[in-house]
Amino acid sequence: MAGLEDLYREIILDHYRSPRNRGELPVPPARKLEGFNPLCGDEIVLYVDVDDNTVSDIRIGGQGCSISQASSSMMGAAVRGKSVDEARKLIRAFKALMSIHESRLEGDGDGEDLAAELEGVRLGDLEALQGVVKFPVRIKCATLAWNTLAQGLDETLGGASPPEDPPNPNGA
Ligand code: ZN
Numbered sequence: 001m002a003g004l005e006d007l008y009r010e011i012i013l014d015h016y017r018s019p020r021n022r023g024e025l026p027v028p029p030a031r032k033l034e035g036f037n038p039l040c041g042d043e044i045v046l047y048v049d050v051d052d053n054t055v056s057d058i059r060i061g062g063q064g065c066s067i068s069q070a071s072s073s074m075m076g077a078a079v080r081g082k083s084v085d086e087a088r089k090l091i092r093a094f095k096a097l098m099s100i101h102e103s104r105l106e107g108d109g110d111g112e113d114l115a116a117e118l119e120g121v122r123l124g125d126l127e128a129l130q131g132v133v134k135f136p137v138r139i140k141c142a143t144l145a146w147n148t149l150a151q152g153l154d155e156t157l158g159g160a161s162p163p164e165d166p167p168n169p170n171g172a
Contacts, residue, residue, distance in 0.1 A: 008128035015070035015125075020077045023059040025049055030057070031156055035148030037140050042068035044145045046076075050156050055079050055087050060145070067129070067138050072145035074126050084153055091150045093121035097130055098139050 025047035035044040042064025049057040058076045062069070075094075079087040132142045 005131060008131050011125050011128035012066060012070040015073040016066040019060065019069060019073040021058055021060050021073070021080060023047075024061060025057060025059045030059075031152055033148050033152035035062075035144045035151075037064070037068065037144045039137060040065055040068065040141050042141055042144055044068065044072050044148050046072075046145070046148055046152060048149065048152055048156070050084060050153070053084050055082055055084060064144075065138075065141055067132055067141040068144050071129055071142045074129070075145045075149065078124070078126060079149065087149070088153065089121055090123075091146050091153075093123060094126055094129075094146050095143060097123065097126070098133060098143055 024045075027047065029051075030047045030049045033046040033048060035046075036042070043062040044064070045061035047057075047059040047061075048055060051057075058080050060072050060076050062072065075090075078090055082090070129142050132138045
């Protein structure tokens with residue numbers, strides 16, 4: 001399947017060279033979220049506007065390796081305009097894509113639960129990143145933007161906050 005790997009490499013390089021949704025948004029109303037991967041030195045800065053339970057706009061900054069930057073570009077393109085629920089589903093599916101391969105490599109059976117998680121979610125270009133799992137140290141590069149967004153959505157909405165940190169009713 002060398003042809004497919006070439007295609008994947010092209011997609012990743014395309015996002016790296018021409019990142020989508022690059023820039024900033026005014027804060028507030030947008031939220032600024034920062035992620036850092038010390039293993040590789042990758043930085044991601046996200047500006048996320050959540051409006052009416054929809055990711056109405058997203059802008060991305062930061063610097064780092066091609067995997068981290070391409071992944072953030074793909075993520076922005078994938079979640080922009082989606083409902084928060086859909087965005088969360090994509091985050092779970094993408095992380096499952098990364099861990100399915102991990103669990104397969106380790107030879108345990110957890111892959112099947114994760115496959116169920118992926119069902120019905122269209123990852124499109126994101127599948128290009130699945131080649132990353134052959135290089136386990138790069139998985140953190142690929143998931144950095146997604147973890148940053150997930151954390152930001154939790155904080156913004158309070159929906160999945162841990163119990164010791166309830167949403168502040170006077171926050172806005
Ligand atoms: Zn990296």
